[in-house]
Amino acid sequence: MAKKSKIPQSKSGNYWLVKSEPDVFSIDDLYAAADQTTHWDGVRNYQARNTMRDLMKGGDKVLYYHSNAQPPSVVGIVEVVREGYPDHTAFDPKDPHFDPKSKKVTPTWYMVDVKFLEKFTTPLELGLLRTVESLAKMVLLQKGSRLSVQPVQPDEFATIVSMGRES
DNA sequence: GCCAACGTTGGC
DNA sequence: GCCAACGTTGGC
Numbered sequence: 261m262a263k264k265s266k267i268p269q270s271k272s273g274n275y276w277l278v279k280s281e282p283d284v285f286s287i288d289d290l291y292a293a294a295d296q297t298t299h300w301d302g303v304r305n306y307q308a309r310n311t312m313r314d315l316m317k318g319g320d321k322v323l324y325y326h327s328n329a330q331p332p333s334v335v336g337i338v339e340v341v342r343e344g345y346p347d348h349t350a351f352d353p354k355d356p357h358f359d360p361k362s363k364k365v366t367p368t369w370y371m372v373d374v375k376f377l378e379k380f381t382t383p384l385e386l387g388l389l390r391t392v393e394s395l396a397k398m399v400l401l402q403k404g405s406r407l408s409v410q411p412v413q414p415d416e417f418a419t420i421v422s423m424g425r426e427s
Numbered sequence: 428g429c430c431a432a433c434g435t436t437g438g439c
Numbered sequence: 440g441c442c443a444a445c446g447t448t449g450g451c
Binding site: 403 | 433434
């Protein structure tokens with residue numbers, strides 16, 4: 261059983277996690293997308309916005325989490341391929357994420373582009389992650405944590421990738 | 428389907 | 440600036 265030996269590294273040293281409902285856009289949808297890339301649009305939370313606009317850098321590695329799934333799980337890794345730029349879906353009155361207070365000259369909402377990197381051999385269920393002592397401080401596992409774009413510590417990232425590659 | 432936790436809005 | 444009301448997230 262060949263294991264990939266290297267944990268993907270962010271050039272910036274920063275790691276992240278993004279949530280998506282698989283019924284809306286799963287990691288398989290990303291795998292099947294043109295260039296295996298998508299823009300991470302529709303985020304309407306200021307903290308997540310700030311992360312995408314100011315902090316996520318090209319080459320940053322990002323865990324992909326399926327929320328509102330059965331069971332909710334971390335399912336793979338994606339990579340930032342385009343840094344923060346205005347979320348155009350906020351400008352479109354016909355779009356469900358339309359926000360009239362976001363103007364093209366002074367956009368309120370930003371997004372990044374992410375590209376598929378790897379799908380784990382085993383989805384890492386939330387319940388399992390809660391049993392791992394070294395992950396206890398993960399933002400994802402904090403009570404009431406709803407942030408859809410969130411930081412991950414380098415050691416947490418490495419632990420999760422190693423777990424996800426086990427068969 | 429329920430509901431706790433959270434973020435935002437808006438009256439005062 | 441306070442805070443009640445509301446809408447949303449997301450696990451269970």
